[in-house]
Amino acid sequence: MKLFGRIASLAGFTLLVSFFAVPIGLTLLFGGHAEWMPILIGGFIGFIVIVGMSIFNVKRRAVFYGVPIAIVLIGCVVAVPALYKLTKPVVATSDVDLYDYAPNKPGTKAVELGRPASFRIEQDVPIIDGATALYPVYAAFAQAVYPKQDYDPYNSAVMSNRTGSAYENLLAGDVDIIFALGPSEAQRARASELGKELVLTPIGKEAFVFFVNKENPVNGLTQEELRDIYSGKVTNWKEVGGNRSKIRAFQRPADSGSQTALEEFMGDVPIMKAPTEEVADLMSGIITYVADYRNYDGAIGYTFRYYSESMIGNNNIRLLAVDGAEPTVETIRSGAYPITRELYAITARSDNPNVDAFIDWILSDEGQELVEKTGYVGINSAAD
Structure with missing residues (x-):
């Protein structure tokens, strides 16, 4: 009975911790931050091991502290490749001279x-x-x-x-x-x-363009998908054919040329409010943010074709095709590219x-x- 009571205590404690850990895990997994999951799982298991050893009166300190610490460290090691993108310095892109x-x-x-x-x-x-x-x-x-x-x-x-x-x-x-x-x-x-x-x-005439980091597998979007992203209706790249990653939709300040172009493109569709850290002051800044290695699987921004290709020339971004048409001089001239200004x-x-x-x-x-x-x-x- 004593053993049964200890097992029941451990099970109850595990359920209690799970009550908080599972929602956090689901938020990370489906919110585009799955890179933190190994650390969460390692910490969860390590914490349960510590409590379990306490309940079962495990006395040896090397085991008592070593096993859970090792579990947490393993979780950290597994997470390193994904977390690297959160710590690597920004790819520098200065404003045009x-x-x-x-x-x-x-x-x-x-x-x-x-x-x-x-x-x-x-x-x-x-x-x-x-x-x-x-x-x-x-x-x-x-x-x-x-x-x-x-x-x-x-x-x-x-x-x-x-x-x-x-x-x-x-x-x-x-x-x-x-x-x-x-x-x-x-x-x-x-x-x-x-x-x-x-x-x-x-x-x-010029093309108003949307762009992603070159490592993003998405090569093109429809106008409807772009409006869904910037209205906040679509929040994860998996919804538009990409990886499971939260979309970071960067914007420009009000009354800037590119922000006005976005407003015209959106028409009657309301633009979602962007967090302060996702509003780029300079037009080169929005390119820098999306080119940033840390944003490779999540960021999207907008600018103009000539400025991005000829004046900035950042090779870490890729202009998206819209409705199947690439933004080029030829498609602007022919009208095939649908978003010209x-x-x-x-x-x-x-x-x-x-x-x-x-x-x-x-x-x-x-x-x-x-x-x-x-x-x-x-x-x-x-x-x-």
Whole structure:
């Protein structure tokens, strides 16, 4: 009877501990954190062994402490390969250096016509600003048309202060033209409050892209699956043909160009609230986070094709096909890639006498040639 009582006590204690351990285990297993399971199991068994030895009056200390400790250590060793991704340093990806694209700089990456432009501005040059991703193309416009001099990318007549700041500068009257995607609802409302009319002139096309770490086995998703992910309806990659791993859907701050593009893509589908640590300030930051080895099986982000492939060039991410179409110049041109966005020259009633003529030139064959040479698709470009 005494032995039976001890066995019953151990069984009861085991059931009590299981009451707490099983839900934790299921949460880890189905929540995309299965790498912790060997440690949980080892700890659970080790703890039960310690209690069992106490109940059965095991006196030898080497056994009393050694066996459960060994069990826990075995669990840790088994977990090491999976936990390695939680401790390996982030793959570094710095923001793009805009000085590489500055107009007239020796060795600049800003493309050239290869001949004198038919239109020139010698004085009253429009002050231009815009999105980081579009700086290479409007730097090329300025290089072809503006006086030959240095233009600092952050403080000159040809600068880039990122989308949100560029809109603020335009509405404040500090710049004449900005080059960006269309405004967010908040930016439109701000313009209306100030009595400003935003005039958007399409100058090119680009693909809005979603991307994962290159180790993620998912190569493509449908538009519906992408909306389900960013609405929070789908939370695990196994639901869309991937591994059993929790999805970490990174976002950008409100009023950034890519966040506005996501809002347009989602339409009436509400976007889930992203945890603070999953909101990337810089567009290069969202690429860095997804490229991070620790996120290889869980992260997804979004950006623009040219920026990710040509300006950042991080080989640790892979752009996803959408509805079976890869994001390429050819699929943007043909319309096969389903998520394209127009690139705009945007004004707000500038008094500069050269603004309209400059935009007309950008829409000319010469301006559109620079759009294509840079790596975007011309606004009037169509499939052959």
